[in-house]
Amino acid sequence: MSVSGSGTLYVVATPIGNLGDLTVRAAEVLASVDRIAAEDTRHTRILLQHIGVSKRLFSLHQHNERARSRQIIDSLLRGEDIALVSDAGTPLISDPGYLLVRDCLATGLPVLTVPGPSAVTAALAVSGLPTDRFAFEGFLPPRSSARRRMLQDLAKEPRSLVFFESPRRLKATLADMVRALGGVRRVSVLRELTKRFEETVLATLDEMAERFENDDHPVRGELVIIVEGCRDPVTQRLIGPDDVLPILAEHLQPGAASQVAIKLFGGRRNDYYDRILALTKPDASDS
Numbered sequence: 001m002s003v004s005g006s007g008t009l010y011v012v013a014t015p016i017g018n019l020g021d022l023t024v025r026a027a028e029v030l031a032s033v034d035r036i037a038a039e040d041t042r043h044t045r046i047l048l049q050h051i052g053v054s055k056r057l058f059s060l061h062q063h064n065e066r067a068r069s070r071q072i073i074d075s076l077l078r079g080e081d082i083a084l085v086s087d088a089g090t091p092l093i094s095d096p097g098y099l100l101v102r103d104c105l106a107t108g109l110p111v112l113t114v115p116g117p118s119a120v121t122a123a124l125a126v127s128g129l130p131t132d133r134f135a136f137e138g139f140l141p142p143r144s145s146a147r148r149r150m151l152q153d154l155a156k157e158p159r160s161l162v163f164f165e166s167p168r169r170l171k172a173t174l175a176d177m178v179r180a181l182g183g184v185r186r187v188s189v190l191r192e193l194t195k196r197f198e199e200t201v202l203a204t205l206d207e208m209a210e211r212f213e214n215d216d217h218p219v220r221g222e223l224v225i226i227v228e229g230c231r232d233p234v235t236q237r238l239i240g241p242d243d244v245l246p247i248l249a250e251h252l253q254p255g256a257a258s259q260v261a262i263k264l265f266g267g268r269r270n271d272y273y274d275r276i277l278a279l280t281k282p283d284a285s286d287s
Contacts, residue, residue: 003108007034007080009072011101013090013116017194017222019050023116027051034080037072039087039095047085060084062096069100076109083114088222090118094138094164119193120162123224127160127188128202130229134160142169144176148265151180152240161227167191167219174209177227179264181205186228192221241265245272249279 010029015021030036031053037060038044044057060068072082086095104111124131137154140163141147154161165173170189177187183206191199203211205227212219241261248257254276261272 003077005079006109007076007078007082008110008112009076009101009104010081010083010112010114011091011097012083012085012114013118014044014047014085014088015194016088016117016119016122017192017198019047021117021194022047022051023114026114026116027053029114030055030083030085032081033083035075036083036085037068037100038085039091043087044085060096060100065096065099069103072100073103073107073109076104077107088117088119090116093118093120093136117194119164119222119224122193123188123190123226124160124162126200127190127226128200129160129186129188129226131160133158133229134162134226136162139164139166140169140173142166144172145262145268147173148176148180151177152265155181156230158229158231160229163225163227165223165225167221167223170219170223170225171209171212173225174205174212177225178205178209181227183209188226190224190226191219193224195221197221241272241275245275246279249276254280 010033012026012029013023014026030048030051033055035056035058036044036048038057039059039061041057041059048055058068060072075082084091084097084100086092086097089095091097092101101111120136124134135154135157137150140150163173174187183204185205186202187205187208188200188202189208190201191197201208201211244264245257245261248260252260254273257276258269258272261276262269
């Protein structure tokens with residue numbers, strides 16, 4: 001049930017690199033609203049200058065979204081129209097805005113989409129990998145152990161897997177993908193989409209990891225990684241801790257075996273130590 005006399009929240013997609021990709025409708029909405037909620041007001045001001053628009057800007061980011069949402073809803077209830085934008089692409093896709101949109105809808109306020117650029121769909125379109133079904137996983141954890149656990153959980157996912165990644169973590173992430181997913185899957189690494197130095201590289205995970213490991217030049221630019229899904233999740237199975245721990249327990253002390261397991265699968269020492277101890281205990285039936 002909508003609130004009579006209220007303003008509208010517009011969720012506006014903005015360019016992911018090339019300012020020329022802003023849609024005509026998006027420009028019109030940005031010019032017509034009363035205020036704009038931006039992830040980074042400095043970044044959005046550059047876009048507004050490009051289209052000759054001057055508007056009141058205020059920040060909405062992951063650290064202030066909850067407080068800002070209440071303020072924005074109050075403004076909408078007073079009849080103001082407000083646009084929500086992120087630094088690049090479609091808001092809410094690995095960007096703040098979910099709490100605001102949820103609370104606006106719960107309050108009965110109109111929320112309209114102004115669609116446009118998205119790094120996810122742009123990357124899929126030129127990745128060279130299946131696009132009929134895909135799963136967007138956002139950014140992987142920065143710590144290797146947590147990253148490997150997440151990748152192991154996705155190992156049997158049949159859909160193409162889409163990730164955002166930092167250039168400084170690319171080498172480590174590719175190495176962890178080889179360990180967790182195997183080296184034969186195809187992967188597409190896409191850099192600087194829509195910008196001057198846009199690049200798409202398609203190879204197996206083994207080939208891709210080796211390519212960047214042997215490249216002494218620092219990786220720059222925003223990255224999207226798309227990994228081929230598991231082709232046969234019923235029969236394809238990667239070796240996991242349950243397969244390896246009994247072998248380690250047979251040949252190594254629990255502490256050393258735990259360290260080897262961490263190297264292979266990520267995680268913490270306690271994740272494996274107690275399991276290895278249990279494997280080494282004599283069976284009561286043997287006594």
